[in-house]
Amino acid sequence: xxxxxxxxxxxxxxxxxxxxxxxxxxxxxxxxxxxxxxxxxxxxxxxxxxxxxxxxxxxxxxxxxxxxxxxxxxxxxxxxxxxxxxxxxxxxxxxxxxxxxxxxxxxxxxxxxxxxxxxxxxxxxxxxx
Numbered sequence: 001x002x003x004x005x006x007x008x009x010x011x012x013x014x015x016x017x018x019x020x021x022x023x024x025x026x027x028x029x030x031x032x033x034x035x036x037x038x039x040x041x042x043x044x045x046x047x048x049x050x051x052x053x054x055x056x057x058x059x060x061x062x063x064x065x066x067x068x069x070x071x072x073x074x075x076x077x078x079x080x081x082x083x084x085x086x087x088x089x090x091x092x093x094x095x096x097x098x099x100x101x102x103x104x105x106x107x108x109x110x111x112x113x114x115x116x117x118x119x120x121x122x123x124x125x126x127x128x129x
């Protein structure tokens with residue numbers, strides 16, 4: 001029941017569960033993000049992030065599920081990203097999917113794995129929660 005609030009619906013044509021997270025701004029509600037999950041596998045297959053006007057700022061297709069080593073869990077291994085505002089695209093493929101790795105005495109990931117710079121050198125930052 002916290003913001004952004006999730007809403008689930010089913011897409012019959014795409015055979016997908018669609019979760020949309022929305023939040024109130026000024027005098028209206030806006031979509032923040034949307035994730036589509038495959039009906040059969042329950043794995044995520046697309047992610048959309050929206051700006052304050054409801055326009056997509058990131059569209060990501062997640063494909064080629066692989067088993068995470070040492071587990072029975074699966075996750076996408078191929079990510080096709082598109083940023084409509086700049087028409088930028090990026091595709092990457094994970095080839096060695098593990099829940100963690102050991103580098104000497106350090107296990108990664110850990111709380112320090114994802115520290116962000118105070119001055120990232122970009123005009124606009126969007127925090128996703």
